[in-house]
Amino acid sequence: MAEAPLLEIEDLTLSFGGLKALDGVSFAVPPGVVKAVIGPNGAGKTTLFHLISGFLTPDRGRIVFRGEEIQGRPAHAIASRGIARTFQLVQLFDHMTVLENVMVGRHRLSRAGLLAGALHLPWTRREEAAIREQAYGALELVGLSSRAAQPAGFLPLGLKRLLEIARALASEPTLLLLDEPASGLDQAETERLGELILTLKARGLTLLLVEHDMSLTMEVADEIAVLNYGRLIAEGPPRAIQRHPEVIAAYLGPDWQG
Amino acid sequence: MASEIFVAVLQYLISGLTNGAIYALIALGFGIIFNATHIINFAQGEFVMLGALCAISLYQVFPSLPAAFLGATLLVTLLGLLFERLALRPVQDRSPLTLIIITVGGAVLLKGLAMLWWGKEAYNLPPFTGATPLHLGPATILPQNLWVLGVAALLVAGLEAFFRLTLTGKAMRACAYNPVAARLAGIPAMRMVQLSFGLSAALGAAGGILIAPLTLGVYDMGTMLGLKGFSAAILGGLGSSLGGVLGGLVLGVAESLASGLISSGYRDAVAFFILLLALFLRPQGLLGGKG
Amino acid sequence: MRRLTPFAPWALFALLLAVLPVALRNDYHLSLLNFIGLHTILVVGLNLLMGYAGQISLGHAAFFGVGAYTSGILTATYGVNPWLALAAGLALAAGLAVLIGIPALKLRGYYLAMATLGFGVIVYIFFVQAQGLTGGPSGLSGIPALSLPGFTFHTPLRLYGLIWTATLGILALSAGLVDSRLGRALRALHDSEMAAESLGIHTQRLKLLIFVWSALYASLAGSLYAHTLNFIAPSSFDIMFSIKLVTMVVVGGMASIWGSLLGAGVLTLLPELLVVFHDFEVVIFGGVLMVVMIFLPRGLVRGLLDLWEYRHFRREGRTGG
Numbered sequence: 001m002a003e004a005p006l007l008e009i010e011d012l013t014l015s016f017g018g019l020k021a022l023d024g025v026s027f028a029v030p031p032g033v034v035k036a037v038i039g040p041n042g043a044g045k046t047t048l049f050h051l052i053s054g055f056l057t058p059d060r061g062r063i064v065f066r067g068e069e070i071q072g073r074p075a076h077a078i079a080s081r082g083i084a085r086t087f088q089l090v091q092l093f094d095h096m097t098v099l100e101n102v103m104v105g106r107h108r109l110s111r112a113g114l115l116a117g118a119l120h121l122p123w124t125r126r127e128e129a130a131i132r133e134q135a136y137g138a139l140e141l142v143g144l145s146s147r148a149a150q151p152a153g154f155l156p157l158g159l160k161r162l163l164e165i166a167r168a169l170a171s172e173p174t175l176l177l178l179d180e181p182a183s184g185l186d187q188a189e190t191e192r193l194g195e196l197i198l199t200l201k202a203r204g205l206t207l208l209l210v211e212h213d214m215s216l217t218m219e220v221a222d223e224i225a226v227l228n229y230g231r232l233i234a235e236g237p238p239r240a241i242q243r244h245p246e247v248i249a250a251y252l253g254p255d256w257q258g
Numbered sequence: 259m260a261s262e263i264f265v266a267v268l269q270y271l272i273s274g275l276t277n278g279a280i281y282a283l284i285a286l287g288f289g290i291i292f293n294a295t296h297i298i299n300f301a302q303g304e305f306v307m308l309g310a311l312c313a314i315s316l317y318q319v320f321p322s323l324p325a326a327f328l329g330a331t332l333l334v335t336l337l338g339l340l341f342e343r344l345a346l347r348p349v350q351d352r353s354p355l356t357l358i359i360i361t362v363g364g365a366v367l368l369k370g371l372a373m374l375w376w377g378k379e380a381y382n383l384p385p386f387t388g389a390t391p392l393h394l395g396p397a398t399i400l401p402q403n404l405w406v407l408g409v410a411a412l413l414v415a416g417l418e419a420f421f422r423l424t425l426t427g428k429a430m431r432a433c434a435y436n437p438v439a440a441r442l443a444g445i446p447a448m449r450m451v452q453l454s455f456g457l458s459a460a461l462g463a464a465g466g467i468l469i470a471p472l473t474l475g476v477y478d479m480g481t482m483l484g485l486k487g488f489s490a491a492i493l494g495g496l497g498s499s500l501g502g503v504l505g506g507l508v509l510g511v512a513e514s515l516a517s518g519l520i521s522s523g524y525r526d527a528v529a530f531f532i533l534l535l536a537l538f539l540r541p542q543g544l545l546g547g548k549g
Numbered sequence: 550m551r552r553l554t555p556f557a558p559w560a561l562f563a564l565l566l567a568v569l570p571v572a573l574r575n576d577y578h579l580s581l582l583n584f585i586g587l588h589t590i591l592v593v594g595l596n597l598l599m600g601y602a603g604q605i606s607l608g609h610a611a612f613f614g615v616g617a618y619t620s621g622i623l624t625a626t627y628g629v630n631p632w633l634a635l636a637a638g639l640a641l642a643a644g645l646a647v648l649i650g651i652p653a654l655k656l657r658g659y660y661l662a663m664a665t666l667g668f669g670v671i672v673y674i675f676f677v678q679a680q681g682l683t684g685g686p687s688g689l690s691g692i693p694a695l696s697l698p699g700f701t702f703h704t705p706l707r708l709y710g711l712i713w714t715a716t717l718g719i720l721a722l723s724a725g726l727v728d729s730r731l732g733r734a735l736r737a738l739h740d741s742e743m744a745a746e747s748l749g750i751h752t753q754r755l756k757l758l759i760f761v762w763s764a765l766y767a768s769l770a771g772s773l774y775a776h777t778l779n780f781i782a783p784s785s786f787d788i789m790f791s792i793k794l795v796t797m798v799v800v801g802g803m804a805s806i807w808g809s810l811l812g813a814g815v816l817t818l819l820p821e822l823l824v825v826f827h828d829f830e831v832v833i834f835g836g837v838l839m840v841v842m843i844f845l846p847r848g849l850v851r852g853l854l855d856l857w858e859y860r861h862f863r864r865e866g867r868t869g870g
Contacts, residue, residue, distance in 0.1 A: 053747060054746075055743070055746075055747075074746070074751075075743075075746040075747055076746050076747075076748075076749050076750055076751045076752065079746070079747055079748055079749035080749040084747070084748070085747050087743070087744070087747075091741040091743055091744035091747075092740070092741065092744070093736065093737045093740040093741060093744065094740055095736065095739075095740055095804075096733070096736055096737070096740065100733060100736075103733060104733050104734065104737045104745070104748055104750075105748055107730065107733075107734055107737075107748055107749055107750055108748065108749030108750075110730055112729060112730040112731070113731065114726065114731050114758060114762065117725070117726060117729030117730050117731050117732070118722050118723070118725040118726035118729060118731075118732075119722070119725060120725050120728075120729070124729065124730070127730070128729070128730070131730070150862060151858060151862060154859075154862045167744075167748070168747075168748075171748055171749065298659040298662075298663075345839055345843065348843055348844075349842075349843050349846075353846070354605075354657070354658030354659055354662075355599070355603065355605055355658070356842050356846040358605060358607075358658070358659060358662045359795060359799060359838055359842045360838070360839055360842045360843060362607070362792060362795070362838065363796075363834075363835045363836070363837070363838025363839035363842065364835065364839055365835070366789075366792060366831060366832075366834055366835030366838065367831075367832055367835030367836050367838075367839060368835070369831060369835070370829070370830075370831030370832030370833075370834070370835050371832055373828065373831060373832075374828055374829070374832065481788065485666065485667075485670065488663060489667070492660075492663070521678075523674075523677075523678040524674060524678055526670070526674055527670070527671050527674045527675075527678075530667040530668075530670050530671045530674075531671065533663065533664075533667045534664060534667050534668065534671075537652075537653075537656060537660055537663065537664045537667075538652040538653070538664075541656065541660055
């Protein structure tokens with residue numbers, strides 16, 4: 001337990017116009033755990049993800065990843081440091097095949113430039129073969145390898161979400177951010193997702209998860225952080241959070257008699 | 259010497275404001291459509307051209323300037339509505355790239371049709387109240403200049419009154435601020451879009467008719483005017499009425515002064531330099547329009 | 550995107566190219582094919598930028614003109630070696646592309662379109678106004694032909710060989726690009742810039758890179774054009790030509806290398822075939838742009854391919870897991 005946290009959020013604050021999306025949020029993510037961020041709609045969860053992954057810059061506060069401050073850096077720079085993510089509204093490359101989507105995930109780990117790639121030099125061919133192989137590996141992990149040649153845009157939502165995860169995995173991240181991965185999935189798909197998350201954790205990946213599906217969260221999360229109106233109101237293991245009075249009040253209203 | 263420069267500058271100011279008033283009308287046209295649809299109508303300049311040429315043709319048939327003015331404006335307004343109906347309503351993929359290319363295509367098509375109908379010659383429209391120059395101190399000003407400034411000012415004022423005082427006008431503004439809420443409040447989006455195209459076409463046509471006595475009507479006059487009008491809109495702030503007027507006047511004067519004092523050959527380039535500067539340094543314009 | 554079977558189509562195409570002049574024998578037809586070749590180089594570059602990367606450029610004629618005028622001025626007025634002049638044109642076009650690209654590519658949609666349009670107009674006005682340098686509206690003549698030791702490219706047949714070697718090379722290079730790591734990154738950029746960024750792709754730099762790359766193609770075409778006609782005038786590099794190039798991209802199909810060839814071919818031949826209807830050229834270009842974009846926004850060829858793919862995979866999707 002004396003291990004340094006993989007990700008540290010310190011006093012993170014961001015306002016949009018007059019609205020405080022995040023207000024002095026601080027927490028840490030230890031390596032190798034699955035941490036869930038929950039809270040009612042509008043609590044600031046996706047904003048948090050955008051801040052961590054570099055799509056937004058905070059007004060105040062720090063984000064430290066593996067000992068390095070990353071807040072305010074552009075998204076591609078943060079991605080190249082080993083943070084990958086999925087999106088609340090799936091952002092696939094619809095006009096490319098399933099396999100090609102995942103191959104793009106290997107971008108930061110490959111080197112072929114414009115001219116070398118266009119000329120198909122021998123070393124770039126070898127690199128392409130390796131990229132293809134690794135992409136297949138990621139597809140197999142999520143169970144999509146049979147659909148490798150299909151255009152990504154035609155997949156049903158559940159498979160699209162899995163594809164997005166496979167693509168993120170292909171970039172060999174240290175930290176994976178999943179933004180409402182179970183949204184729009186049915187029971188069977190959600191279970192499959194839960195198994196995948198636990199498999200990834202067993203392989204040493206650290207996961208930060210925003211989720212609304214409580215049963216999934218309770219099942220996979222080691223720790224939970226609860227946001228409400230941009231503030232962190234509770235943090236701890238799932239059982240404790242379940243019984244936390246402020247959390248219950250946030251979701252069900254202050255007058256609910258449990 | 260100094261007084262000569264002073265007189266020259268005064269002349270440039272007058273012609274600059276005149277052109278600027280037209281740019282302002284065109285800029286307002288861009289803004290109205292943008293506010294209603296978030297589309298930039300590249301064909302806006304062609305409405306100006308069509309207004310001028312239609313007025314000229316109508317005048318040839320029936321020599322009454324007011325009739326030609328009204329008739330041409332009406333015709334072009336109908337054309338604007340037709341354009342919206344045929345070119346934009348059926349579009350499947352409303353991405354900016356697609357819409358840009360469609361309206362560019364529309365502009366080219368209209369220009370081509372104009373060329374087929376009117377040929378490549380330049381036509382004359384007589385000035386509204388004669389060509390005897392008036393004297394404004396040491397400078398001379400044509401009656402037509404006053405017509406342009408006067409009518410343009412009236413149109414802008416009328417437009418503002420429409421937007422602020424009438425229910426339909428307020429509805430259009432509501433659509434611009436918050437399309438979802440507007441629709442929920444029962445404001446028919448399609449009507450607003452139609453209305454915006456009709457208004458923009460009318461404004462463009464009026465601008466074309468006003469300027470025709472000064473610059474002649476030709477099939478290809480719309481391209482440059484449209485682009486300059488857009489530059490004015492960006493300069494002032496796309497979507498803002500005051501911005502359109504300000505942008506237009508500033509552009510007109512800047513263009514005129516640069517052309518007169520520095521180099522007349524690069525006159526047209528001034529507007530585009532200003533456009534690039536505005537886009538690169540302050541895309542929301544001087545008055546900071548909507549994002 | 551189908552994987553390009555390595556050799557077969559290319560070999561066939563090269564063969565066709567070699568045979569064509571023998572079959573045609575007619576200088577006029579050869580000249581026509583030469584223009585198709587030059588237009589193809591232009592269109593492929595623009596297609597990489599618009600079709601694959603999803604950016605908009607309405608001022609591409611400017612880079613065509615930069616290549617043409619750099620070659621023309623350096624060779625005709627200063628007697629510089631044409632190949633060096635060509636290289637100078639490439640450098641100048643690249644420099645200009647970087648200069649305008651860095652601020653412009655931060656813009657999106659309409660703003661980017663307008664910025665490129667404004668840039669194109671300014672360059673055109675420069676060609677017209679800088680009379681001492683460019684010869685003004687009446688143009689620049691006396692441009693020498695390209696030559697290798699002992700061999701001058703001054704007949705349509707010889708130019709055919711030169712131009713189509715270049716065109717073939719450009720087509721192959723571009724197909725190779727599309728089918729490579731950066732080609733994937735470009736297509737990713739088009740489909741979801743956000744996702745591309747989140748995977749470590751530096752999207753601003755990529756946009757700039759492809760903008761410069763397409764400018765280089767255009768400059769090459771411009772230089773070859775100058776040495777083909779031995780005369781250039783600003784009217785070849787105006788907004789209308791930029792729009793014609795966009796039309797060729799649209800007709801051929803965005804994101805299709807062979808489509809670029811098709812679009813260039815069809816829209817270069819069309820005005821020639823319809824010489825009686827020359828006045829209708831403008832109307833036709835405008836009409837084509839509108840109709841194709843309204844109903845097949847990914848372009849004619851790509852749009853039809855998409856429809857086929859849709860029918861094919863929709864059926865499969867229903868029976869799949």
